[in-house]
Amino acid sequence: MTLSLALTAAALLAAEPTSLPAGHPPIGAQTQAPAASSPGTGALPAGHPSIGSGATAPASGDAPAGPLPEGHPPMTGRAAPTAEELLQQLDGMQGLREREKTFEIASALGKLYYTNGRPADAVPYFLQAEERAKAARELFLAQRKKLGKAPVQSPAEANCGFTAQMPVEQMAAAAAERAKKGDTAGAAACARAALEPVLEVESMHANALFLSGDAAGALKGYERVLEVAPTYADALFGRSALLYETRGEDLKALQTAHEGFEAFMAAYPDSNRAPLARKLSRMTDEAVKAGGMKKWQASRAEDRRIRATKLDLSSGPMMAQGPMAGGGGRPMAGGGDTAAPAISQETMQAMQNVEHTPEMEAQLTKTVEQGEELLAKGRFDEALQAYRQVMPLRPDGRVKAGLAWTLIGLGKPTADRVWGVAVGSDPAAVDQLGETLKAKGDLKGAKALWTKLAASAPDYADKVQAKLNQ
Structure with missing residues (x-):
């Protein structure tokens, strides 16, 4: 899984009331095991098994050596839960979304949902995480304004002394102390350092909004990131890709997209997205000069031919990294679920280049199987939603076949x-x-499909004729 099991376990433990006995050391992302040179140190309760260099974990299924104190969680020796199991536990926790959380816990939960193909469910947790970091953001913007044209120092130059494990709110408090003492440069540098994990969350949040069909919200999210970090890679590319896809007749927006692609190439020339950024930069520039995307398209016969073969997709939920991975779909015209503007070839190409984790692949396969099950039951509207989720990331023959049969079942033009x-x-x-x-x-349904296939592909007809005679 993309998100570490340790961090997710911390989220679960922090979100639920503890069942550990009094005096038990805390369990979570910030917990450190006692040093090997000092076994048994720390406030372990009476009867707790010693922890040290000589201690060995019990074999799977074996009981630990020595009795456990009353109330200690059972030690089963079972393997760590999978992402799907963790999500099932989280889904079953009443009031989890509303419960107050630290930035680290809220962002961990959001990332877990996001990286496992549930962007809409990730959004509430990303919002909570951003709220916890609000003070750090406001402090940085205020201190940077005071600096004027002076550059913001690095954390090392400002001697912030932060560690990778330090909570965002603790870093923000340290930066605020510097601001109170009149150390504008140090406050700005340390507040900016505190925002580094926040920018990642805000960028993912923007992607999740896009994947959930909220293109306007996604655009505001990317701009929010760029307000703090003007060259932040994911937001810089994501905003330009989204403007390219959704503001084709807005010359100012197209010019902003062009400038964003140019800035991305300048800042990240070795990125695997640089070639696509170069291509999209040229296309947006040509569209601006032509007076808009429609006029530009009309001037290119080859472009018209390509766009005539576009697949029917919407910007509904898609399990991917969103426009930051290479662009996104145009929003649904009129807001209807079955309106389906085309996704550009460039965007589809970039979506296919998204790194696929084993969990993502498994989720994609599961969604395709659900789509096929819905097709067999004649539930074409629901099947369409399933195929829309998968197509941008796995446009293989199986998915194209399912999508095509779904649209035929719905009688779409x-x-x-x-x-x-x-x-x-x-x-x-x-x-x-x-x-x-x-x-x-x-x-x-199978015979109807084979009949249409035989008529559409005469060279293939002999292979299905026997099935039609059954």
């Missing part, structure tokens, strides 16, 4: 075009969808 893309790129995957529908009890 774009259905035949999407069907043509699916059949033309991978007719075997369309054939296999028929097998899946049949296996799930939808023989009528």
Whole structure:
């Protein structure tokens, strides 16, 4: 998993009332085991097994050596929980969202949901984390304004003395003390250092908003990050990509996107997103000169041909890094769930380049299977939502086939075009969808699919004819 199990465990323990006996040392992200040279130090309760260099963990399933004190959680020797198990526990905690949390706990929970394909569920926790860091942000902006044109010092130059484990609120308090003493340069530097983990959360929050369909909120989120750090990579690229995708007729917005891509290339020339930034920078510049995206598109016959084959997708939830990973979809026209503007080829390319964790791959596969189950039951609207989530990250033959059949079931105007893309790129995957529908009890649907496949791909017709005669 992307988020460490230790941090997640800390979140769970901090969020729930403790069941540890009196005097038990705290368990969480900040806890350190006693040094090997000093076994047994610390306020361990009577009867607690000693901890030190000679201590060994009990084998899986074995009881620990010596009795445990009354009230001590059982030591089962079981493996650490998976991300899915942790999410199930979190989902079952009543009032968890509303409960007050530290920045570290709120951000850990938000990241857990976000990195496991649930951006909408991550948003409330990101909001809580940002609220806890509000004082640090306001302090930095105020102190930077006092500095005027003077650059903000590094934490080392200001001798902030912060460590990687120090809580954000503690760092902010230290910066505030410097401000009270009139040390504007030191206060600004230390407040900026305190905001480093906050910027990551704010950038993820913006991505989560975009993936949840709130393009306007995402744009404000990226701009919030850039207010503190004008060259922050994810926000710099994400804002430009979002402007490119959603403000094609706003020349000022397109110019801002162009300048953002140029700034990204200057700051991160070796980034794997630099080639795409270069391409998008050129395209936005050409669109500005043409008077808008529509006029620019109309002047390029080849561009019209490419865009005629775009798949029907919306900007609904997608399990990815959002525009910061390479752009995002245009918002749904009119706000309807079935309106589906095209996602540009460049954005789709960047989405496919997002690093896939094993957990993300498993979630994508699970979502595809859910879509197929819904298709077999004729629940096309729900199936469409499933395929929309997966397509930007895994546009393979199986997903294209499912999306095409979903749109046909809904009678969408774009259905035949999407069907043509699916059949033309991978007719075997369309054939296999028929097998899946049949296996799930939808023989009528399977035969209808095979009939359409035979008519659409004459070269493939012989392979499905026997199935139609069954």
